[in-house]
Amino acid sequence: MNETGYGIFAARMLPKDEPFVQGHRACQGCIPALMLRQITKAIGRDLIVCSATGCMEIISSPYPFNAWGVPWIHVAFENAAAVASGVEEGIEVLRRKGRFYTGRKPAVLALGGDGGTMDIGLQALSGALERGTDFVYVCYDNEAYMNTGIQRSSGTPMGASTSTSPAGRVSTGQVTWKKNLAEIGVAHNIPYVATACPSYPFDLMAKVKKAVEVKGPALLHVFAPCPTGWRCDANSGIKLGRLAVESGLFPLFEVVDGQHKISLDPATMRKSSQDPIGEIAGYLFQQGRFRHLKGRDELIQAIQERVRLEWQKLKAKTER
Amino acid sequence: MAGPKFKTGLRLMSGNEAVAEGALYAGCRFFAGYPITPSTEIAEVLAMRLPQVGGFFLQMEDEIASMAAVLGASLAGAKAMTATSGPGFSLKQENIGYGCIAEIPCVIVDVQRGGPSTGMPTKPMQSDIMQARWGTHGDHPIIALYPDSVEEAFWETIRAFNLAERFRTPVILLSDEVVGHMRERMFLPKPGTVSIYNRRKPRREPDKYMPYEGGAQDVPTMAAFGTGYRFHVTGLFHDRTGFPTNDPAIIESELRRLHRKVDRGYNEIMKWEEFFLDDAEEVIVAYGCTARSARAAVKRLRLRDRKVGMFRLKTIWPFPDRAIRQIARRAHTKLLLVAEMNTGQVLGEVERAVAGKCAVEGLQRLDTEMITPRQLMRALREG
Numbered sequence: 001m002n003e004t005g006y007g008i009f010a011a012r013m014l015p016k017d018e019p020f021v022q023g024h025r026a027c028q029g030c031i032p033a034l035m036l037r038q039i040t041k042a043i044g045r046d047l048i049v050c051s052a053t054g055c056m057e058i059i060s061s062p063y064p065f066n067a068w069g070v071p072w073i074h075v076a077f078e079n080a081a082a083v084a085s086g087v088e089e090g091i092e093v094l095r096r097k098g099r100f101y102t103g104r105k106p107a108v109l110a111l112g113g114d115g116g117t118m119d120i121g122l123q124a125l126s127g128a129l130e131r132g133t134d135f136v137y138v139c140y141d142n143e144a145y146m147n148t149g150i151q152r153s154s155g156t157p158m159g160a161s162t163s164t165s166p167a168g169r170v171s172t173g174q175v176t177w178k179k180n181l182a183e184i185g186v187a188h189n190i191p192y193v194a195t196a197c198p199s200y201p202f203d204l205m206a207k208v209k210k211a212v213e214v215k216g217p218a219l220l221h222v223f224a225p226c227p228t229g230w231r232c233d234a235n236s237g238i239k240l241g242r243l244a245v246e247s248g249l250f251p252l253f254e255v256v257d258g259q260h261k262i263s264l265d266p267a268t269m270r271k272s273s274q275d276p277i278g279e280i281a282g283y284l285f286q287q288g289r290f291r292h293l294k295g296r297d298e299l300i301q302a303i304q305e306r307v308r309l310e311w312q313k314l315k316a317k318t319e320r
Numbered sequence: 321m322a323g324p325k326f327k328t329g330l331r332l333m334s335g336n337e338a339v340a341e342g343a344l345y346a347g348c349r350f351f352a353g354y355p356i357t358p359s360t361e362i363a364e365v366l367a368m369r370l371p372q373v374g375g376f377f378l379q380m381e382d383e384i385a386s387m388a389a390v391l392g393a394s395l396a397g398a399k400a401m402t403a404t405s406g407p408g409f410s411l412k413q414e415n416i417g418y419g420c421i422a423e424i425p426c427v428i429v430d431v432q433r434g435g436p437s438t439g440m441p442t443k444p445m446q447s448d449i450m451q452a453r454w455g456t457h458g459d460h461p462i463i464a465l466y467p468d469s470v471e472e473a474f475w476e477t478i479r480a481f482n483l484a485e486r487f488r489t490p491v492i493l494l495s496d497e498v499v500g501h502m503r504e505r506m507f508l509p510k511p512g513t514v515s516i517y518n519r520r521k522p523r524r525e526p527d528k529y530m531p532y533e534g535g536a537q538d539v540p541t542m543a544a545f546g547t548g549y550r551f552h553v554t555g556l557f558h559d560r561t562g563f564p565t566n567d568p569a570i571i572e573s574e575l576r577r578l579h580r581k582v583d584r585g586y587n588e589i590m591k592w593e594e595f596f597l598d599d600a601e602e603v604i605v606a607y608g609c610t611a612r613s614a615r616a617a618v619k620r621l622r623l624r625d626r627k628v629g630m631f632r633l634k635t636i637w638p639f640p641d642r643a644i645r646q647i648a649r650r651a652h653t654k655l656l657l658v659a660e661m662n663t664g665q666v667l668g669e670v671e672r673a674v675a676g677k678c679a680v681e682g683l684q685r686l687d688t689e690m691i692t693p694r695q696l697m698r699a700l701r702e703g
Contacts, residue, residue: 120382148355
C-alpha cells in the first residue's frame with residue numbers, strides 16, 4: 001500500500017492551520033518537533049495536550065514564548081497518561097452536566113518521550129490503557145533522554161553509545177534490546193495501537209486521525225530521529241527514519257482490535273530482488289552513536305538477526 | 321586500595337565530578353540513578369568510572385527504583401549511592417524512610433534546583449533543606465551535609481559515606497546547582513591516604529546474630545546478605561531480631577534507639593566553619609553557594625573595620641544548635657543574619673537554637689539568582 005493509501009491525507013489536502021507553530025527552540029533538524037506539527041495538523045484545534053517532561057515540553061514552552069495554539073499542560077515526568085485520564089474524565093463530567101464541551105468532544109493527547117513513556121511513565125500509561133481512558137498517547141521515541149543530555153533509556157537500541165552507556169574499550173554501549181512498546185500496548189487489549197515515523201507523514205497523520213476517532217485508548221509509537229543525540233547531520237533525520245523503516249529496524253504497522261496489519265512492507269518498496277530486511281549497516285554508520293561498532297561484526301550480525309526475527313514475528317501476527 | 325585507577329593530583333573539576341570521585345575514594349562501588357538536571361553529571365561520570373574500578377553502574381527506570389536498588393546493593397554489602405535533584409528527591413522519600421528504619425547505610429546526593437515541582441532545573445535554590453529533614457514520613461533521624469566548594473564536595477562525599485557506614489543510616493549530601501556545576505581547582509589525594517570507615521560486621525556465630533541489637537553505641541552490626549547470617553529486613557516496626565513486632569514497649573524503645581544513635585554521635589557528625597568569628601558583632605549564617613557570597617561580604621566589610629563574621633553550616637542535619645547557641649551567647653555577638661535561598665528554612669532552626677539570646681534576622685532570595693555580597697552588605701548596614 002502506498003503512502004496515501006488511506007485516502008485521507010495528501011499534500012494538497014493538508015490543512016493550512018498550524019496549531020503547533022514555528023519559532024520554538026528545538027535543535028536544528030529535530031524530528032520530534034516535526035512530528036508535533038504533523039500530529040496537530042491532523043487533529044486540528046479541538047485538542048488538549050498533556051505533556052510529560054522532555055524535549056518537546058522544554059522547547060515548546062519557554063517563557064515568554066509558546067508554540068502551542070491549543071490548551072496544553074505539563075505536570076511532571078511520570079504522569080502524562082494519568083493527567084490525561086483526569087482531563088478526559090473532567091470533560092466527561094462537564095459534558096454529562098451539559099455545562100461545557102456540549103458539541104464535539106475535544107481530543108485528549110498525552111505526549112511523552114521514550115524515557116517518559118517506557119521508563120518512568122510506564123505505570124501511568126498502563127493504568128490509563130487498562131481503565132479504557134478515551135485518549136491518544138503518543139510516544140516520540142528518540143531513543144534516549146535527550147533533554148538531560150543523551151542518557152540511555154529502555155528505548156535506546158543495542159550498541160548505541162550514550163552518556164550513561166558510554167562505549168569504550170570494555171563496553172560496546174547499550175547492552176540491552178529496545179523495549180517493544182507497541183506490543184505492551186497490544187497486551188492491554190486496547191482498540192488501537194500503531195507505529196509511525198515522520199518520514200512517512202501521510203501514514204503518520206492517517207494513524208493519528210484513526211487514533212483520535214477510535215473510542216477508548218490509542219497508543220502511537222513514533223520513531224523520531226534526533227540528530228543532536230544520535231550524532232548525525234542535522235539534515236539526515238528524515239533519511240534515517242526511512243532507513244530504519246526500510247531495513248525493518250522499526251516496522252510501521254497498526255493493530256486494530258488486536259488485528260496486526262503492516263503499513264509498509266519494505267520488500268514491496270525496492271526494485272531489487274534482495275531482501276531489504278536486516279540491511280542496517282547504512283543506517284548505523286551515518287550516526288556517531290554507532291561509530292564504535294565498526295569492526296565489531298558479531299554485534300552487527302546479532303542486531304541484524306534480531307531485526308529479521310522481529311520482522312518474521314510481526315509477519316506471523318498479520319497472517320493470523 | 322592499590323590497583324584501581326584513581327585520579328590524583330591537581331585537577332580542574334566541577335562539583336558534581338568531585339562528588340563522583342569522592343564516592344570512588346570512599347569505596348562506593350554501586351550507583352543506581354536516573355537522569356535529572358542538575359545532578360546528571362554524577363551519574364555520567366560514574367557510568368564511565370565505576371566499571372574502571374570494578375564497580376557497577378545501573379541506570380534505573382525511575383527515581384523510586386534507583387533508591388530501592390541502592391538499598392538492595394547496600395544490604396548485599398556494597399557501598400552504594402544515588403544522585404538526584406528536588407523532584408527526584410521527592411520520589412525517593414518513601415524508600416529513604418525505609419532506609420532509616422531498616423538502618424541501611426547509603427548516600428543520597430540532592431543537587432538542589434528551583435522548586436516546587438519542575439521549578440527551574442538549571443538554576444540554584446536551597447529549598448530542599450526541610451525536605452532533607454522531613455521529606456519522608458514518620459519520626460526518624462537523618463544526617464545531611466552541605467559543601468560549598470568543589471574541593472569540599474569531594475571531602476564531604478567521603479565523610480557522607482563514612483557517617484553512613486558508622487551510624488548505619490542513609491546520609492543525604494546536599495548540594496546546589498552552583499556548587500554542582502562550577503569548576504574549581506582541587507587536589508585529589510593519593511588513595512590510601514584518606515581515612516575510610518567500613519560498617520562493623522557481626523563477630524558472633526550466625527545463629528546468634530541480632531541484626532538490630534544496638535550494643536554499646538546503639539549502632540547494630542551489619543551482615544551482608546548471603547554471608548550465612550539470618551537477616552530479616554522489613555519496614556514494619558521490628559525487634560532486635562529484625563522480625564516485625566506490635567509490642568508497644570519494643571516499638572518505643574527501638575524508635576528511641578534510632579534517634580539516640582545519631583544524637584550520641586553529635587560531635588562526630590557536626591562540622592561547621594567559623595570565619596572571622598572571634599570578635600564578630602554581626603554574624604552571617606550561611607551554607608552552600610550562599611556561603612561563598614557571605615565570605616566575600618565578610619572580607620570586604622572587615623577591610624572597612626566592621627566586626628563581621630560568618631558561621632557556615634557544613635552539617636545541616638542534625639542541626640548544630642549547640643554551636644549556634646554558643647555563638648549567640650558570646651558577649652560581642654549582637655546579630656545573626658541567616659542568608660539562604662528559600663523562605664527561611666534554616667532561619668526558624670536558628671531562632672529555635674538562639675532562643676532570644678541575640679537578634680536573628682533573615683535574608684532570603686527566591687528568584688533563583690545567588691545572594692550577592694553586595695546584598696548581604698546592604699542588609700548588614702541597614703540591620
